[in-house]
Amino acid sequence: MGEQDASLVKLLKVRLNRGLVVGLNTEQLLDTQDPNFGADMQQVIKLYQARHVDPLERPLIQDGEVGSITWESLFGTSSVPASHQPDTPFLSRVLAKASGEEARHVREIPPNSNRGPQVEAYLQRVGAQPGLSWCCAFVYWCFDEAAKDMGMTNPMVRTAGCLDHWNRAPGQGAQRILTAKAVNNPALLQAGMIFIMDYGSGMGHTGLIESVQGGLITTIEGNTDASRTREGGGVYRLTRKIKEVSKGFIDYGNN
Numbered sequence: 001m002g003e004q005d006a007s008l009v010k011l012l013k014v015r016l017n018r019g020l021v022v023g024l025n026t027e028q029l030l031d032t033q034d035p036n037f038g039a040d041m042q043q044v045i046k047l048y049q050a051r052h053v054d055p056l057e058r059p060l061i062q063d064g065e066v067g068s069i070t071w072e073s074l075f076g077t078s079s080v081p082a083s084h085q086p087d088t089p090f091l092s093r094v095l096a097k098a099s100g101e102e103a104r105h106v107r108e109i110p111p112n113s114n115r116g117p118q119v120e121a122y123l124q125r126v127g128a129q130p131g132l133s134w135c136c137a138f139v140y141w142c143f144d145e146a147a148k149d150m151g152m153t154n155p156m157v158r159t160a161g162c163l164d165h166w167n168r169a170p171g172q173g174a175q176r177i178l179t180a181k182a183v184n185n186p187a188l189l190q191a192g193m194i195f196i197m198d199y200g201s202g203m204g205h206t207g208l209i210e211s212v213q214g215g216l217i218t219t220i221e222g223n224t225d226a227s228r229t230r231e232g233g234g235v236y237r238l239t240r241k242i243k244e245v246s247k248g249f250i251d252y253g254n255n
Helices: 006-020 039-051 068-075 089-103 117-125 135-150 162-172 179-184
Strands: 175-178 194-200 203-213 216-224 234-241 248-251
Touching (some): 006 068, 089 135, 089 216, 117 135, 135 162, 162 194, 162 203, 179 248
Antiparallel strands (some): 216 234
């Protein structure tokens, strides 16, 4: 509501009329010459969202707003920003390390213990005790292994704390992007970035972005599982909505 770009509003009305196939009910047709995003348009968007799904066949959120996921449903995959390859060879190597760990099916041993040979190797790399949450340690390990391969200094903050990483990243020359900005402009996100989630009381979760497609990101993350929890038992490749990331994103692409 309140969108000021008249050409954008008109374009959406044309597509909504077509997408809902409401031609037989003229009362539901939006006036494509009217540049205003009003209550009627908001209701039609909700109707469209109720009848359509996202690229993963999940129901669209019926909020009456055209975010990047609803936009992709309306106009197709080619209409939204995408990133499937990091901007730098270093970040490509970081993702290769993460993908390798996912392919190995790294799991906690015993289950739900934050322990196991490889899990403890991640924690040891950041100087953390065995048994602690290890999602951030996994990300650091991937960065550290890539840096060793390329004979360079690891640019990432050495920490097991997701929110500690968020707070200290600018001091390492990294750029931070708040989730609200990324939701409004998914083109800000690139493969190789790190996401940070804040659950309150000092608890967080983190992982690597492998690819971006509109409002969805494919991630590789540790200490999670298929339910996308922050205390899962292994390294998994997942798909999340950008708006699920409650804090923001960290980019080491300029280091």
